[in-house]
Amino acid sequence: DIQMTQSPSSLSASVGDRVTITCRASQSISNYLNWYQQKPGRAPKLLIYTASSLQTGVPSRFSGSGSETDFSLTISGLQPEDFASYYCQQSSSIPYTFGQGTKLEIK
Amino acid sequence: QVQLQESGPGLVKPSGTLSLTCAVSGGSISNWWSWVRQAAGKGLEWIGEIHHSGSANYNPSLKSRVTISLDESRKSFSLRLSSVTAADTAVYYCGRNGGTAPGTGYYDLWGRGTLVTVSS
Secondary structure, three states: OOOEEEEOOEEEEOOOOEEEEEEEEOOOOOOOEEEEEEOOOOOOEEEEEOOOEEOOOOOOOEEEEEEOOEEEEEEEOOOHHHOOEEEEEEOOOOOOEEOOOEEEEEO | OOEEEEEOOOEEOOOOOEEEEEEEEOOOOOOEEEEEEEOOOOOEEEEEEEEOOOOEEEOOOOOOOEEEEEEOOOOEEEEEEOOOOHHHOEEEEEEEEOOOOOOOOOEEEEOOOEEEEEOO
16 A cells, blocks of 8 residues: 655644645655545545646645655645645555645644 | 435444445436545545446455445445444545546545444
């Protein structure tokens, strides 16, 4: 299985900040990397697919980059509704695997 | 728009079989469909997926216990997980794959999720 490692596990930031979450794959996954946002008690929501494609309806302050094994999710100008958990996921090979998550909290 | 809704028992006895169904409404069932679970306070675990043609893929860690099936006439797909233990207690989500091409095993549509507890 491909292991996905996110960092940091938790992050404190303020409204208006720019934050970056990173995700590393244990082997090359090309650009088959996806990002989700999850709020407590809710299903995950797709933000970014294939590393850098913004899902329809997702604000442009979210952006993704990277390839092969190293990827990042950047939120430019944090809004109150962005405080949540974020997960990366590889869809390069079965079993699809997720990172352990990053909890973004208000400072 | 397309919506997904999970249904099934919320309580299953140890060694029993967990059975859930995901109903697809407002759109076609011609796609890949998946199940993902999340134990309380934990991360997300991919269980498996099925195509409307009937082809399925499973997580090897669960493969011996999992069956995913699809009923085109009822526009639904189902999960069966046998020989459950407390470790299978989780919120189970159904999801729609974002495409059919390789690499499109991401989920652009999710059900609300249903909590299944394994306990006697």
